[in-house]
Amino acid sequence: MDATRPARFASGPVLAVAGLLAAVLTALSGRYGYHRDELYFLVAGQKLAWGYVDQPPLTPFITRISTELFGNTPMGLRVISTLASVVSVIVIALLAREFGSGRSGQVVAAICAAVSGFLPAVGHLASTATYDLLAWMLVALFVVKLLRTEDTRWWLALGLTVGIALENKYLVVLPLAALLVALLITGPRRLLRSWWLLAGVAIAALIALPNVIWQFQHDWPQLTVAGGISDADGTKNRIMFIPLQILQLSPLLLPVWIAGFRRLWKLQWPRSVALAFPILCVVVLAAGGKSYYALPLLYVFVAAGAEPTYAWITRHRPLAAVALTFTAVTSAVFTLPVLPVSAVNLVIPVNVEQGEQIGWQALTQTVADNIPLAERSTTTIIASNYGEAGALRRYGPAAGLPLAYSPHMSFADWEQPTAAGPVLLIELERNPALESHFPNCRQLTTLTTPTHNEENGAALVRCDTPTTPWPTLWPQLRRYY
Structure with missing residues (x-):
């Protein structure tokens, strides 16, 4: 000592x-x-x-x-x-x-x-x-x-x-x-x-x-x-x-x-x-x-x-x-x-982490641009991860968007969808297994971001109301990573 x-x-x-x-x-x-x-x-x-x-x-x-x-x-x-x-x-x-x-x-x-x-x-x-x-x-x-x-x-x-x-x-x-x-x-x-x-x-x-x-x-x-x-x-x-x-x-x-x-x-x-x-x-x-x-x-x-x-x-x-x-x-x-x-x-x-601080407002605006005004009150937005969901919660109200959901991490527990209208999926890559739960899925656009983060190249996919009721489907969609 x-x-x-x-x-x-x-x-x-x-x-x-x-x-x-x-x-x-x-x-x-x-x-x-x-x-x-x-x-x-x-x-x-x-x-x-x-x-x-x-x-x-x-x-x-x-x-x-x-x-x-x-x-x-x-x-x-x-x-x-x-x-x-x-x-x-x-x-x-x-x-x-x-x-x-x-x-x-x-x-x-x-x-x-x-x-x-x-x-x-x-x-x-x-x-x-x-x-x-x-x-x-x-x-x-x-x-x-x-x-x-x-x-x-x-x-x-x-x-x-x-x-x-x-x-x-x-x-x-x-x-x-x-x-x-x-x-x-x-x-x-x-x-x-x-x-x-x-x-x-x-x-x-x-x-x-x-x-x-x-x-x-x-x-x-x-x-x-x-x-x-x-x-x-x-x-x-x-x-x-x-x-x-x-x-x-x-x-x-x-x-x-x-x-x-x-x-x-x-x-x-x-x-x-x-x-x-x-x-x-x-x-x-x-x-x-x-x-x-x-x-x-x-x-x-x-x-x-x-x-x-x-x-x-x-x-x-x-x-x-x-x-x-x-x-x-x-x-x-x-x-x-x-x-x-x-x-x-x-x-x-x-x-x-530098790239993870850029592009969230633009992502929100792109989502807003792809939901017709007449459908916004009935559309369910499903984000693929908590970053997207958090961005849509932060900037979505100013863009006139409904509440966004995500089956990722704790977002899956906080709220789950209930609306019976169209569904907008944000997919980092097109996911046939995910889309199989929703009829008539079609890609609207591809996200482009200023930096090479996860959302660059993600797809916005519009589908009809899921074939399985949300209370039954939501636990099947949740992800821990």
């Missing part, structure tokens, strides 16, 4: 870095438009519950608060996300302090976090990943304090943080499990023999209990969703796991987090934190999970590597300035809405 008292926190410079990030995210928050997930959260936030098919309730709840306070616009929706990313930068600087960094090293940690790819990317959007990153950083900070001081009362702070994090995303259990395994291997195991640990577990379980009960009452739909993700994308996720982690954090930060890993191992007392990362990667790879499921721990390594990085910077100031500028510019280009819409396709191979 390193019993050295941490240096004074560099509050002024760190807050300046965090404030600059907030200014950039705020300035760009209104560009492009809502992300498909945000459109889903907008509807979920209006239908608050203790759980949803694919997630716990925290992100929809935050979405509701943000739009109520700041307006139902992309900028208003993202205010709290921006604040969460600002706090994440501050926590990463505090982690650097715990690892023995002086004031300059703490500032380096904050700057590295602010110019990286992943943190600004999730800070730009209202997403589960945004608040999950902050939760992981707080968990890491409390774990490091626990290891450095061996004061087992930090288990209480961990329990509180984990409980809240579980109401946002269950992924937080993965780093904790990896850390427990690492503690058993490297020690100090005495930290696990504490009543404070049991108290922390009790706090986390109590906070998470409402969503667990909801999942139990609905036959654990999140497990079904997770299984569908693994089956559909598991192979691709495994192949791209390491390359995407390097790209999403930023390739130029690779030496920083490698230096951080080595420093954690050299310090000895935080070795379990270092070992937790490869353990976590093995688990995520085995499950076919996405690369960003393990990526937040790399920010802990960035914090640990800040002090040796500062030492390198003092010897290579011109090169460091060029590297920092290049990292900031490339991260912004690939993760933030700085490019014109016409150029977004250039960055989609690295960051598909």
Whole structure:
């Protein structure tokens, strides 16, 4: 254990870095438009519950608060996300302090976090990943304090943080499990023999209990969703796991987090934190999970590597300035809405989320243009996924459209069609099995979007009233992925 008292926190410079990030995210928050997930959260936030098919309730709840306070616009929706990313930068600087960094090293940690790819990317959007990153950083900070001081009362702070994090995303259990395994291997195991640990577990379980009960009452739909993700994308996720982690954090930060890993191992007392990362990667790879499921721990390594990085910077100031500028510019280009819409396709191979923020109003207008005014009150619109349904819920009323439905995720539970009029299907690809439920289907048009997202090339298909009553048909159409 390193019993050295941490240096004074560099509050002024760190807050300046965090404030600059907030200014950039705020300035760009209104560009492009809502992300498909945000459109889903907008509807979920209006239908608050203790759980949803694919997630716990925290992100929809935050979405509701943000739009109520700041307006139902992309900028208003993202205010709290921006604040969460600002706090994440501050926590990463505090982690650097715990690892023995002086004031300059703490500032380096904050700057590295602010110019990286992943943190600004999730800070730009209202997403589960945004608040999950902050939760992981707080968990890491409390774990490091626990290891450095061996004061087992930090288990209480961990329990509180984990409980809240579980109401946002269950992924937080993965780093904790990896850390427990690492503690058993490297020690100090005495930290696990504490009543404070049991108290922390009790706090986390109590906070998470409402969503667990909801999942139990609905036959654990999140497990079904997770299984569908693994089956559909598991192979691709495994192949791209390491390359995407390097790209999403930023390739130029690779030496920083490698230096951080080595420093954690050299310090000895935080070795379990270092070992937790490869353990976590093995688990995520085995499950076919996405690369960003393990990526937040790399920010802990960035914090640990800040002090040796500062030492390198003092010897290579011109090169460091060029590297920092290049990292900031490339991260912004690939993760933030700085490019014109016409150029977004250039960055989609690295960051598909850029394309998911463009074209939703145009999609709504195309749907409106293909439903005659005389049929709008009786037409049932069936969207293929929650993004389309969310867009039609957001922009449809202004276009004079009826309520849109979707059998995808929680949309399938919120409302189901009842009208006996014509049906307009939005199909990513023509689906004979789907259309077999409806007579006289014919394609009206093909959707074209400015970017290569899922909806580009989708078909609008008009059919007659289904041959099977909606209450019987609707459960057959639902999709979990």
